[in-house]
Amino acid sequence: MLGTLKKMRVQLDDAQQVQYQLVVGDELLPLNPLIGKQLTLTHTGNIFCCNCGKKSKKSYSQGHCFVCMQKLASCDMCIMKPETCHYDQGTCREPEWAQSHCFVPHYVYLSNTSGVKVGITRHTQLPTRWIDQGATQGLPIFKVSTRQLSGLVEVELAKLVNDKTHWQAMLKGHADDIDLNAKAAELIPQIEAKLHEIGMQKGDYSIERLHETIQPIHYPIDTFPKKITSHNFDKDVVVSGILQGIKGQYLMFDTGVINIRKFSSYEITVEHD
Secondary structure: OEEEEEEEEEEEOOOOEEEEEEEEOOEEEEOHHHOOOEEEEEEEEEEEOOOOOOEOOOOEOOOEOHHHHHHOHHHOHHHHOHHHOOHHHOOOOOHHHHHHHOOOOEEEEEEEOOOEEEEEEEOOOOOHHHHHOOOOEEEEEEEEOOHHHHHHHHHHHOOOOEOOOOHHHHHHOOOOOOOHHHHHHHHHHHHHHHHHHHHHHHOOOOEEEOOOOOEEOEOOEOOOOOOOOEOOOOOOOEEEEEEEEEEOOEEEEOOEEEEOHHHOOEEEEEEEO
């Protein structure tokens, strides 16, 4: 197989186990059957922008060339910090893109990655978002009408719980199960006044409190790494070893781990047993 990497495709099966596929160009390689087997990924030295396809010396914003990173709305800072949305100021990079991606329902959720975490995602991205972060449990707690609104709510919750995943801890094992519904019931009263304030400021808004069941997520892992060593195509073009597990967007080899998403748009060859 030869082609450019994209983030792994994920799907939950009936047993709530994640089924992974490695995306290499136009081809898909099912990874779950390769656990316990030899897998080798070799970087050819080429990087092709995931948007325009041009060859690039470096990858920016997970797979873009510098020019596309500077002009696309999906690479703007407000994607990382939705509360800083500047659409109303007339400075959005791509207003049409914003209509289909930012002015659509978003969820504010609690998940269990290396402990309780708050996050946001578009309404179409669950449970994918949780899987990409390596969460073992997820629970949507609010449905809101825009991305900016989800960011404003997240900012308030992040004063009380983590909004970052500690990826090394996430890869060393699973966090103990947490009653996320109980956690939500403890947190939400602490931000009620702020929610009302956000609502008053935003006028035409919608913040809906959800009462969902917790989604469990299981990952295909034989062995957790005791020590985290990271593979990096920029330093070593060959990543090879026995595939011991997959969690989040990480492949876990007996030789170290690699974040596939980080190397989006890198052209690689794949060999396996």
